[in-house]
Amino acid sequence: MVIDNKKRLAVFCSGTGSNFRALFYAIIERGLQAEIVLCLSNRSQCGAIEFAKEQKMETIHLSEKQFDSSGNYAGAMLKALQDHRIDFVLLCGYLRKVPDAVVAAYPERIVNIHPALLPQFGGEGMYGINVHRAVIDSGETVSGATVHMVNEEYDKGRIVMRRKVPVLKSDTPEILAARVLECEHTLYPDALEKLLDEHP
Numbered sequence: 001m002v003i004d005n006k007k008r009l010a011v012f013c014s015g016t017g018s019n020f021r022a023l024f025y026a027i028i029e030r031g032l033q034a035e036i037v038l039c040l041s042n043r044s045q046c047g048a049i050e051f052a053k054e055q056k057m058e059t060i061h062l063s064e065k066q067f068d069s070s071g072n073y074a075g076a077m078l079k080a081l082q083d084h085r086i087d088f089v090l091l092c093g094y095l096r097k098v099p100d101a102v103v104a105a106y107p108e109r110i111v112n113i114h115p116a117l118l119p120q121f122g123g124e125g126m127y128g129i130n131v132h133r134a135v136i137d138s139g140e141t142v143s144g145a146t147v148h149m150v151n152e153e154y155d156k157g158r159i160v161m162r163r164k165v166p167v168l169k170s171d172t173p174e175i176l177a178a179r180v181l182e183c184e185h186t187l188y189p190d191a192l193e194k195l196l197d198e199h200p
């Protein structure tokens with residue numbers, strides 16, 4: 001009898017989903033005991049949703065606007081995770097706050113990647129190009145990316161793994177963003193592998 005011990009993963013995305021793709025292929029190439037079974041997005045169409053559909057993966061469009069109360073919105077998100085028997089949620093460029101009720105129901109089970117070295121350059125408003133602009137403006141010579149657990153506060157959960165990249169004198173926020181994103185594509189799979197080792 002073959003026992004399938006694979007962790008069931010959901011990705012939450014709002015955009016391109018390049019980290020989602022990197023995770024998807026790394027799971028296959030590294031033979032990780034995990035499978036992405038659900039792609040949830042607050043947008044009905046985006047690169048991530050397209051990729052999930054190409055892979056014949058289940059997709060869900062879930063936006064606060066579809067609900068008359070934040071409680072019902074959180075309830076629908078919880079139900080989606082429970083219906084799909086999700087073990088871990090991986091946020092991949094998800095530009096919405098995960099409702100507190102969902103975070104409370106999945107303690108140490110929701111993971112995010114942030115394009116800077118937390119605890120610096122995190123918090124509300126610190127997303128996308130804003131982060132890289134702030135790093136360059138501060139004169140830092142090193143930036144990087146951080147994979148961390150999600151708790152009720154923006155970018156404040158336990159750090160799982162960080163990786164550094166240099167900030168060059170000639171960098172624009174866009175050039176730095178591209179260097180950090182490339183680093184994210186190996187950091188996120190490495191961090192996932194670590195989490196899977198911690199939860200055999």
Ligand code: GRF
Nearest residue numbers: 016017018019093113114115
């Ligand atoms: C990444 O820079 C990540 O750190 C941040 O959002 C961006 C997502 O990019 N949370 P992508 O959608 O995975 O390409």
